[in-house]
Amino acid sequence: MARPTPLSGFPEWLPDGRIVEQHVLDVLRRTFELHGFAGIETRAVEPLDQLLRKGETSKEVYVLRRLHDEADAGADGSDRAGQLGLHFDLTVPFARYVLENAGHLAFPFRRYQIQKVWRGERPQDGRFREFVQADIDVVGAGDLPYHYEVELPLVMADALGALRALGVPPVRILVNNRKVAEGFYRGLGLSDVEAVLRGIDKLDKVGPDAVAELLVAEAGATPAQAAACLELAGVRGDDASVVERVRDLADRHGATTDLLEEGLSELGALLLAAAERAPGVMVADLKIARGLDYYTGSVYETVLVGHEDLGSICSGGRYDTLASDGATTYPGVGLSIGVSRLVSRLLSAGLVRATRSVPSAVLVAVTSEDGRSRSDAVAAALRARGIPVEVAPSAAKFGKQIRHADRRGIPYVWFLGDTDAEGATAPDQVKDIRSGEQVPADATTWAPPEQDLFPRVVPGEPTA
Incomplete structure (x- = not known):
């Protein structure tokens, strides 16, 4: 196409x-x-004769009709009865x-x-x-x-x-x-x-x-x-x-x-x-x-x-x-x-x-496709607390997932804690990809700073 x-x-x-x-x-x-x-x-439409009461010319009004109407009554302005136009x-x-x-x-x-x-x-x-x-x-x-x-x-x-x-x-x-x-x-x-x-x-x-x-x-x-x-x-x-x-x-x-x-x-x-x-x-x-x-x-x-x-x-x-x-x-x-x-x-x-182009404040990384459900669970816990989140599209290398978040404008990436041979799981980590700071985090208590929670509209840099 x-x-x-x-x-x-x-x-x-x-x-x-x-x-x-x-x-x-x-x-x-x-x-x-x-x-x-x-x-x-x-509604978006009004009778054409009502739209034209305000003195607008017929050239400014979009007339609404079915594609397969047999006759385009009033197309020349001679008969507007029953016609509809977009306001x-x-x-x-x-x-x-x-x-x-x-x-x-x-x-x-x-x-x-x-x-x-x-x-x-x-x-x-x-x-x-x-x-x-x-x-x-x-x-x-x-x-x-x-x-x-x-x-x-x-x-x-x-x-x-x-x-x-x-x-x-x-x-x-x-x-x-x-x-x-x-x-x-x-x-x-x-x-x-x-x-x-x-x-x-x-x-x-x-x-x-x-x-x-x-x-x-x-x-x-x-x-x-x-x-x-x-x-x-x-x-x-x-x-x-x-x-x-x-x-x-x-x-x-x-x-x-x-x-x-x-x-x-x-x-x-x-x-x-x-x-x-x-x-x-x-x-x-x-x-x-x-x-x-x-x-x-x-x-x-x-x-x-x-x-x-x-x-x-x-x-x-x-x-x-x-x-x-x-x-x-x-x-x-x-x-x-x-x-x-x-x-x-x-x-x-x-x-x-806008400070970013997507609502997501956090990207939850995926360690492996077999373990995607763990990432989904973290995302669900964060969303339940009003934090906008998305899960990484694939279990790629972490560097690639971070670059994906950066391209999207997402400020934080969430990493799941590893599980050792004895079955103990390390704490999850969240990384601010702008500063590089990475700290332990719990999905039931962690939240981003207020200014990062949703996209904000701020003064720009005016062009000449």
């Missing part, structure tokens, strides 16, 4: 990389649960989950969800077609107080901050508020708010001159209105002075509105709370425009300091109309971490590493 060609966009970590990913997931899960979020899992995020399936289970949930409902998602886009650095996301959301029935818009990004700051001890770079959470942007644009006299937001969202890619042209051509702005929009997008800061700067800007352009004031009040409260609980982590950035046709209040994007080229590793915001059964609307606020994007950078840049 010829060597298979890798599929781009479908990451498969080596064992040591998988250990790093699992550790990141464990830290996130533990932090979410410390904040009272309950874990759920939803491209965890928010749309969560909305359906809330509607289906509302009678069994206590609101506000706090949930976390860690699953794979699929997105049919062009693979590139940190961007995949199959990847793991970790979401947290709080959803209310009928209403949801604003303070959750303050709480959720601070939970994420805690979760990402818990990874700092590993050598993960610090993060900056960039925040904006739809009410600020929409209130300002409408105060200027611009009615096509979505077109303005689409233009501002391209600012980092094409620059201010090109965006100004877009606003004039696509949003119906005058050159003066376009300049005012760009001036708002340039406002950035990590304290409440941002609020006064926007107010001054709105006064100069005659763009003050009640909606703008409401958004500024919310943004100011968020910055004050962040300055107290996570100083230096949260920054107001008035050009953040992600998903603003979908979100209705605060929006968030998160970057790794020193790795801004990777893009946002965590994003989300407030939504008021995601789910409704006609009688009750379920507003919420949530954020999603792109776990695969984060892990890919941690590994490729050498920011973190």
